[in-house]
Amino acid sequence: MLPVGSMGVNAGLAHRWELRSIDPSSSAIRRLGDTLYNLRIQAGLTQQQLAVRTGGRWSRSHIGRVENGDVTPSPDFVEAMDGLLGGGHSLVRCLPPLLLETAKHRSRRQRLRRDPQAASHSMSQGAEKFDRSGLYTSPGTTAHDQATVHDQATAPPATISAPEPPLPQTPNPKAPVANVPATALRVPGPPAPNRTARSLRTPPDAFAPPPAAPNDQESRSTANRSDFLRVSVWTGLGAVLESVRLTLRVEGPAGGPVSHEQLELAVEQYARGYWSTPAGELFGQVRQCRQLVEGMLDQCQPTGSRQHLHLVAGWLSALLGNLSFHLSDYSAARTHLATAGRLGQEAGHNGLVAWVRGAQSMVELYDDRPEEALRLAREGQALAPNPLVRAQLASWGEARALARMGERRGVLEAIARGSRAIESSDGDRSPGGVFSFSVGEFEQYCGTACLWLDLPDEAKRHAGHAFQLRDTIAAKALARLDIATASGRLGDPVEAGQIGAEVLQMPAEYLIDPIVRRATELARSLRRHGSLAEVRDFNERLAALVAASRHPPAARSAAER
Helix, strand or coil, rough: CCHHHHHCCCHHHHHHHHCCCCCCCCCCHHHHHHHHHHHHHHHCCCCHHHHHCCCCHHHHHHHHHHCCCCCCCCCHHHHHHHCCCCCCCCCHHHHHHHHHHHHHHHHHHHHHCCCCCHHHHHHHCCCCCCCCCCCCCCCHHHHHHCCCCCCCCCCCCCCCCCCCCCCCCCCCCCCCHHHHHHHCCCCHHHHHHHHCCCCCCCCCHCCCCCCCCCCCHHHHHHHHHHHHHHHCCCHHHHHHHHHHHHHHHHCCCCCCCHHHHHHHHHHHHHCCCCCCCCCHHHHHHHHHHHHHHHHHCCCCCCHHHHHHHHHCCCCCHHHHHHHHCCCCCCCHHHHHHHHHHHHHHHHHHHHHHHHHHHHHHHHHHHHHHHHHHHHHEEEEEEEEHHHHHHHHHHHHHHHHHHHHCHHHHHHHHHHHHHHHHHHHHCCCCCCCCCHHCCHHHHHHHHHHHHCCCCCCCHHHHHHHHHHHHCCCCCHHHHHHHHHHHHHHCCHHHHHHHHHHHHHHCCCHCCCCCHHHHHHHHHHHHCCHHHHCCHHHHHHHHHHHHHHHCCCHHHHHHHHHH
């Protein structure tokens, strides 16, 4: 993020427009809009100038609608604006009450749709129940159709929008291999800025936990507690488990509507906090949450509730598998992902199974088994519930596996197919966090594939786009390491060493397995330039971080390849 002072501030703007007074009694969406407006004016920016600073990720009109309280912004938008405008977390602090307010409105509409008379009676008693999270809403349902990421005030918070600068068009993938130049791996231009992405999860509506009767006094009392508990879920990892445990004390060991809803929120929380939380710490929290679900499954459950718990346990197992991979424990990763896939099959949820196949493909790819990685990636694409997931698996798994195998034509076809899938994904939405997929991520996988095919110019271009578009420490680190390796191959080891050393200034606890492997590969490629000061500095930083991060097996494996 650029500091406010470097944004080309319009000094006269703050004098032409007065700051808004923020009414504590107003709605959460109104307070957030007023806060955003005040920060923008204090920074001396127009809405158009601020939109430009986001790299085209959000439009001027969308910023205006958020300031006017007409739409519910995504958490990504709130965090980005807070950073760009130097808000000191003042915008981020508006997020928990906004999420609670959004859930209440969404719940109200759902209850009215299902049972207008009962909903009216329940709301008059103050016993508002929340509908199922957007994380589990299947496309085609009313709840899903009424919510889009940027244009509806009732949109679920877990959404993304990732426009990027236009890129050259991909040539015909059916052209002869001999006619494919190095630049043939360029992907088509990205989707339009206002495009959204549907949830990667599409379970049947029958998976929702059974609603409690409106006249049941105990259920109403439990639902009233959900206001406090929902806020607790979004305040931190420890609060997630505390809230679920407290609710289970009220609803009993088998759980009930509120505990089921909180488990959905827990999955969202863990997915969103994945890249900002040390993997070891997050692993412990996710594991404890899955143990709670296991205890609930030991109790007598209605069929719908049991299916829903299988689905929650499946996503938690998928998180544990991904975390184990990032912690260099491939054996554990395979075990957890196999469990996640089986639970997804039991729940009848192709979206979960498809994502798991992609993660399994990634594990096999990094364990030097590209043929198995390719098989899993293609199996996942056959199960993908929408074009966005197919694009993810085509690049995440298939293209990179083919690149490791040296199949340049296959890589080209996979990238072109993924590009077409992204272009056709209008209306799809992604839930955010580690389970999401964006154009920036697609660019990153294209860059890595080009690097492994020894196309450094193309790799550097794609990795540069990925670095601009992606917003997590790990993703940016991987993109920069790809840029550094490409620079080294293009004859600039000084730049490669400098970039590598800058990347490795990150805290050791965030140094996940893929970063260690990629940095070790860079060190190996720079071995003959070890006398350069920049390369020596990079090598020393890498050795120190590897020693402190408990990743020596990962580094050793990467060096042996």
